[in-house]
Amino acid sequence: MSVFNLMSKVELITENGEITFGLIQDLVENRLYVSISPDDREFKLLKQDDKIKCIVYDKARILGFDGVILNRIAGDMPIYEILSYENFEIIQRREYVRVKTSLPFIYTDNKQLTKLNFNDYSQVTKAFEKIKEFSKDGIILDLSGGGLKFASEESIQVGMILVFVLELLDDIFMLKGEVVHKNIKTSSNKTVYNYGMKFIEINEKNREKIIRHVFKIMRKNKIK
Template identity: 30%
Template sequence: MDYRKILVPGLAVDLVIADGDLAGQYKTHLDEVGEKILSVFAPMMQGQVVPFREGTRAKVIFWDDVAAYAIETVIIQRIAVPVPIFVLELPEDIYRVQRRNFVRVPAVYPLTFRSVDRQGLSDTKKGTMLDLSGGGMRFQTSESVELGAILLAYLDLPSGPIQTSARVCRADKIPDSKNYSISVDFYQIPERDRDRIIRSVFDLQRVMRKKGLV
């Protein structure tokens, strides 16, 4: 498939900056698309243009009806007038993003969940998140959970609470403990909620970098 056909002016994209104090995922739109360069409108934060520097490595993520795609690029020019934009390299390679490629980071937050079955929802159970990514999470709980079960999970993240369904892909008894380690993939999650989770992951990464942990 020629993914470049999807790249048209006005297309909504995410500009992902992995390193530095401004690391994060920013929503913006394409301005122009050329043979070897493309430009995006400068993202705003608190009413101000986010001041990325020329030479900053970046990733542009965009979507069609069935999948997400990514471009590994670099900011080569900043233009201030008449409208602030960033000019980026447009490489030959554009690749489809696999769910397993979501960055996973340690994250310890409280959560509650309910199992979904033919009878409806179970009683609310408690757990503690152990790690998090845009594609899923792992958490610890004293409750046994069946492999393949669908859960309705309530995550208490710094950006605010999120409710999402999740499918259990791994369930292990923790040795010498009464608890279980449960891994889930987010299931039918709205993209706006996934974006919030990904932003939380980037925020955690930034804190870890400042502490020298990654």
């Protein structure tokens, strides 16, 4: 358990796919003590013997493992005692876990929007207001914290910068990406292009949210 650092962010995912966020407060042998803020709007009350997936965001890596709730310690900030027992996996952030999916999304290569600074919230808001005027449709084929693969009937050049809207459950992201590779699939009826796109000008908060959604999709796929 020495692989964890105190005060690292941790995500607790139930078998139903519900998520609660917390901080590591202590480590005792194979027991992990995680505090949960009662002010967290996504707070979920966990019960003794609940089986959970834990995702720890620890500096340069993400570590996932299966655990079970042993106890809930009451207080101003409730603390869960978690027994960690199997299926440990360490993922380097630069390698970003990729999950297959099939999500409709809209995108644009409009120069006015792609030149906006996506680290400036006011400019992202401006892009939200305008993207539907210039948007085209595509399908996201897989997703990771570093980028995505998508299909479209439009031919796009490698190196093109795109602005797009990504909807994941209750989160909606306006992001910018660069097309890094292109494949063509033809049939008797039509030509479809598959693209690989890496995120650019993405802040770490949004990247962490996308990574959490990736793990949640993986969790649901395992349940199915």
